[in-house]
Every structure is written in structure tokens, then in C-alpha cells.
Amino acid sequence: MATTFAPRAAFPVLDSLPRSYFLGHHRAGLSKMKTLLSTTDVIIECRDYRVPLTSRNPLLEESLGGRARLIVYTKRDLGCAERGNNLKRERLLQKWHHPSPVMFSDHKERRDIRRILDFAREQAANSSTITGTRMMVVGMPNVGKSSLLNALRGLGVGKGRVARTGAQPGVTRKISTSVKIIDCSEGDSHVYLLDTPGVFIPYVPDATAMLKLALCGCVKDSIIAPTTLADYLLFQMNKASPTLYSEFHEPTNDILELLTAIAQKTGRLQKGGTPDIESTAIWMIQRWRSGGLGRFILDDVDAETINEAANPVAPSLSQARKAGKEAIRVRNAARYAGG
Numbered sequence: 207m208a209t210t211f212a213p214r215a216a217f218p219v220l221d222s223l224p225r226s227y228f229l230g231h232h233r234a235g236l237s238k239m240k241t242l243l244s245t246t247d248v249i250i251e252c253r254d255y256r257v258p259l260t261s262r263n264p265l266l267e268e269s270l271g272g273r274a275r276l277i278v279y280t281k282r283d284l285g286c287a288e289r290g291n292n293l294k295r296e297r298l299l300q301k302w303h304h305p306s307p308v309m310f311s312d313h314k315e316r317r318d319i320r321r322i323l324d325f326a327r328e329q330a331a332n333s334s335t336i337t338g339t340r341m342m343v344v345g346m347p348n349v350g351k352s353s354l355l356n357a358l359r360g361l362g363v364g365k366g367r368v369a370r371t372g373a374q375p376g377v378t379r380k381i382s383t384s385v386k387i388i389d390c391s392e393g394d395s396h397v398y399l400l401d402t403p404g405v406f407i408p409y410v411p412d413a414t415a416m417l418k419l420a421l422c423g424c425v426k427d428s429i430i431a432p433t434t435l436a437d438y439l440l441f442q443m444n445k446a447s448p449t450l451y452s453e454f455h456e457p458t459n460d461i462l463e464l465l466t467a468i469a470q471k472t473g474r475l476q477k478g479g480t481p482d483i484e485s486t487a488i489w490m491i492q493r494w495r496s497g498g499l500g501r502f503i504l505d506d507v508d509a510e511t512i513n514e515a516a517n518p519v520a521p522s523l524s525q526a527r528k529a530g531k532e533a534i535r536v537r538n539a540a541r542y543a544g545g
């Protein structure tokens with residue numbers, strides 16, 4: 207008789223995982239952003255739709271407060287499967303951020319980009335400045351800030367991409383020069399946007415949060431072992447639907463079993479036909495990131511989890527000290543790996 211599959215109820219706590227990825231260019235970028243705040247009218251803060259709670263960086267709110275703020279949840283296309291649930295979750299997020307407006311975007315979806323441009327136009331119309339409205343796009347690494355800037359410029363003034371984008375974090379290292387996204391020739395006043403480097407959270411108290419952020423590409427892939435990350439992805443896929451990987455294997459909680467099956471089916475084999483587990487784990491993660499292994503979100507969003515995210519427990523002094531040491535270790539490791 208066939209046994210029914212039961213997904214793991216919890217993922218093991220991995221205390222040895224790094225909890226920081228706060229690099230030199232994050233710190234330098236944030237300092238520069240602070241100096242530009244007096245000439246900035248609006249902050250567009252990007253967060254990742256798949257981790258709406260975990261991709262909140264309180265540092266960006268504390269350091270860049272006092273300005274009108276639009277929160278944009280990017281990569282909506284990668285987190286959307288069931289429309290009903292999305293609407294419920296999106297309403298909760300809007301309520302959380304009130305009175306700041308909240309939008310959800312896929313950078314390739316004109317309707318989403320047009321909504322953000324309409325917001326920018328409205329801000330410009332309400333502003334008395336004659337030099338144009340200045341906005342700054344900020345957020346965690348790899349959330350899609352530069353892609354958003356390119357999309358706004360493309361639709362807003364019909365010009366091509368200016369900002370470099372890439373699948374790994376840290377493509378943008380410095381604050382860009384102003385890019386025009388709305389031209390006053392159309393009866394509006396100019397709106398300019400600045401791209402900024404992604405800034406990571408100085409210390410992530412929770413190892414699971416670190417796994418989520420790594421899975422979404424906020425930290426370099428060399429920071430957490432690919433098989434660990436693939437195992438966490440399997441845990442999340444089983445929660446969403448164990449059929450997501452049915453082309454490779456029947457439902458399982460065993461990552462090595464699944465990676466072996468994928469390696470065999472996709473030909474990722476070493477000499478002698480041994481499955482190349484590490485490169486298969488990287489392939490699996492990248493395939494999920496591009497939407498090929500299910501589109502679902504990693505955070506549980508409800509009134510309680512939002513409340514916890516809004517009022518995080520402050521790290522203790524020893525955690526803060528540990529974070530400092532950890533940041534130096536990670537910085538050195540990233541430097542060594544070319545990060």
C-alpha cells in the first residue's frame with residue numbers, strides 16, 4: 207500500500223550559518239544616501255515580493271526617514287500563483303505600511319510600471335520645486351532596484367537601459383547620476399531618479415531569515431553551501447506543493463535523493479557518471495529564482511507575523527558584538543571570493 211507523503215513540519219535550526227552580509231560598499235552607500243537626503247523628495251523602497259517581511263531592512267527606514275516613501279514589492283511575478291491569496295496578503299501589507307503607499311511590481315509588466323510613474327507624476331504635481339522632483343530607489347541587494355529604474359525610464363521617457371542589472375547581488379556598487387524618468391515636455395515637471403547600491407541588514411538574528419534572503423539572491427551564492435540552500439528550497443516547495451518537482455522525483459524530504467535524480471535527468475554528472483550534487487543544487491536554486499520550480503512566497507504573512515516584523519526584538523549587546531565580528535568575517539570571505 208502506498209504511503210502518503212508528509213512534508214517536514216520544521217526546518218532544522220542551523221546555528222553555524224552566517225548572519226550578516228553587511229559589506230563595505232553597503233556601509234559607504236548608506237552614508238552617501240544620507241548626505242543626499244536633503245535634496246531628495248521621495249524614497250522608493252524596494253522589497254522582494256517573495257519575502258515581504260524578511261526583506262525589510264530597518265536600517266533604511268531609520269537612516270532615510272523624514273521623506274515621502276513609496277514601498278514597491280518587486281518580482282511579484284515570481285511570488286504569484288493563487289490570485290485570491292495574493293489579494294489578501296497584499297491588503298495586509300498595504301495596511302501595515304499605511305499611510306505610505308504600497309505597490310506590487312513585475313518590471314516587465316507595463317501596467318505596474320505605469321502605476322509607479324503615475325505616483326511620481328502626482329508627487330511632482332504637488333511639489334513647488336522648479337528644478338524637478340528627485341527620487342531615490344533603495345533596498346536590499348538584488349531586489350530589482352536597477353531593473354525598476356530601467357523600466358521607469360523606458361516607459362517614462364522612451365529611453366533605453368542605463369543601469370547594469372544582474373542575477374547576483376552587488377552589481378550596483380555606487381550611487382548613480384540622476385536619471386530622468388518623466389519629462390516636463392509632456393506638461394508634467396521633470397522627475398529624476400537615483401539608483402543606489404543594495405544595503406543588507408547588519409545582523410539577521412534568525413537563521414531561517416538568512417536562508418530565505420539567500421534563496422532570493424540577496425547574498426552571494428558563495429556565502430551559504432548550495433546543498434543547504436537547496437534543502438531549504440525543498441522544504442519550502444514541499445510546503446507549497448510536493449508536485450512542483452514531479453518531473454524529477456516523487457515527493458521526498460531527502461535533498462540528496464532529489465539532487466541525484468535531477469543530476470541524472472539533466473546530465474549533471476562527473477567522471478564515472480557520479481552525480482555532481484553541488485552544481486545540481488546551484489541549478490535547482492537558479493531554476494526556482496527564474497520561476498521554473500513554482501512561484502510562491504517564503505514568508506507566512508498574517509496579522510501576527512506582520513506585527514512581529516514591525517516590532518523586532520532588538521539584538522542583545524552580545525549579539526551586536528557577534529554581528530560586528532561576523533560582518534568582518536563575511537566581508538573578508540566576500541573579498542576573497544571577489545564579492
Ligand SMILES: Nc1nc2c(ncn2[C@@H]2O[C@H](COP(=O)(O)OP(=O)(O)OP(=O)(O)O)[C@@H](O)[C@H]2O)c(=O)[nH]1
Binds near residue numbers: 280372375376
Ligand atoms: N522575475 C523578475 N525578475 C526581476 C524583477 N526585477 C528584477 N529582476 C531580476 O532580478 C535580478 C536583480 O535585479 P537588479 O535590478 O540588478 O537588482 P538590484 O536591486 O539593482 O541589485 P544590486 O546591484 O545588488 O543593488 C536581475 O536578474 C533582474 O533581471 C521582476 O520584477 N521580476
